[in-house]
Amino acid sequence: MYFGSTPFVHLLTSLIATPSFSREEERTADLIADFWDIQGVAAHRLLNNIYAFNRYFDEQKPTVLLNSHHDTVKPNAGYTRDPFMPATENGRLYGLGSNDAGGPLVSLMATFLYFWDRNDLPFNLCMAATAEEECSGKNGIEPVLPLIPNLQFAIVGEPTQMQLAVAEKGLMVLDCTAFGVAGHAAREEGDNAIYRAMQDIAWFRTFEFPNVSAFLGKIKMSVTVIEAGQQHNVVPDRCRFTVDVRVTDAYTLEEILAVIRQHITSEVAPRSVRLRPSAVDLQHPFVQAGIRLGRQTYGSPTLSDQALIACPSVKVGPGDSARSHTADEYIEIEEITAGIELYIKMMEEWVKSIPLQSNK
DSSP, rough: OOOSHHHHHHHHHHHHHHBBBTTTHHHHHHHHHHHHHHHHHOOEEEEEEEEEETTTTTTTTOOEEEEOOOOOOOOOOTTOOOTTTTTEEETTSTTTTTTIIIIIHHHHHHHHHTTTTOSSOOOOEEEESSSSSSTTOSSTTTTTTGGGGGGGEEEOOOOBBBOOOEEOOEEEEEEEEEOOOOOOTTTTTSHHHHHHHHHHHHHHHHHSEEEEBBBBSSSSSEEEEEOOSSTTTTOOSSSEEEEEEEEESSOOOOOOOHHHHHHHHHHHEEOOOOOEEEETTSSHHHHHHHHHHOOOOEEEOOOGGGGGGSSSSEEEEESSSTTEEEEEEEEEEHHHHHHHHHHHHHHHHHHHOOGGGGOO
């Protein structure tokens, strides 16, 4: 059962017209659930996450996850259009979330529906339209993952111009505190915590981890927030600063954290170690299928739900990451049509490469 791209473009216009900021996705979850009901696909709901399995699900087979998100960021001040008024002009569909990640989402849904009632697949399929991706929230894809039996591989829909992001940087945010001793600024007393913090900040600015990822390059550390002092005549006894660490597959998050603590005197508290880097073997059959179809491979610096998926995964989808979170966001209708076709071709290539009886 498959009806081309038109019903999915119509679904996308409805999603654009329905605000779905992170943690406020109830109504777009309703739309997606209703869409599956109309198609005759039995879908499940967990919070604002909608997921469904292929018709001939077999617990003896591995499962492939098709995933994208239906939440959005808030529109920025530069919009000249109504972000919730979908409009098609010169082949472009404008609106908040059209590119990130409405286009990839509906294209993966179309792909899932194409394969939904196939009884010759060497693996199961799970389509998950999830919430809270833009805020890395804990009520998005994370509670869904344990409900997917024998999950072996994931295709994450994000705007990549249908190129294959075979690696993705993870994220670790550090809250650091330098401690000193308070004193009167007019006298030679106290131990200025700002000066102590400056020494550590200089280390963050100049240190380079020796191991470099083949696809993701170097680990990048940026001090992004600093706070200290209460009034001009008091030497501050503490200085707090925040560090954004974009991590690669060359190290585990625990290894990176150990190196940082070894080199600085400030107290270091990671907000989480959930958002891990990812990388997939270039010989994976889905990656090879994409390469045979002319797709390029690259490492992505931007974060997605890939960071929360423990199995091998690839990030790929229609649209362009450069348009994400920008004013007057849009996606080309042709990008959606071509994206669906390419998703299906890559899946077909993969299916042909795997004998059914070998997937136990």
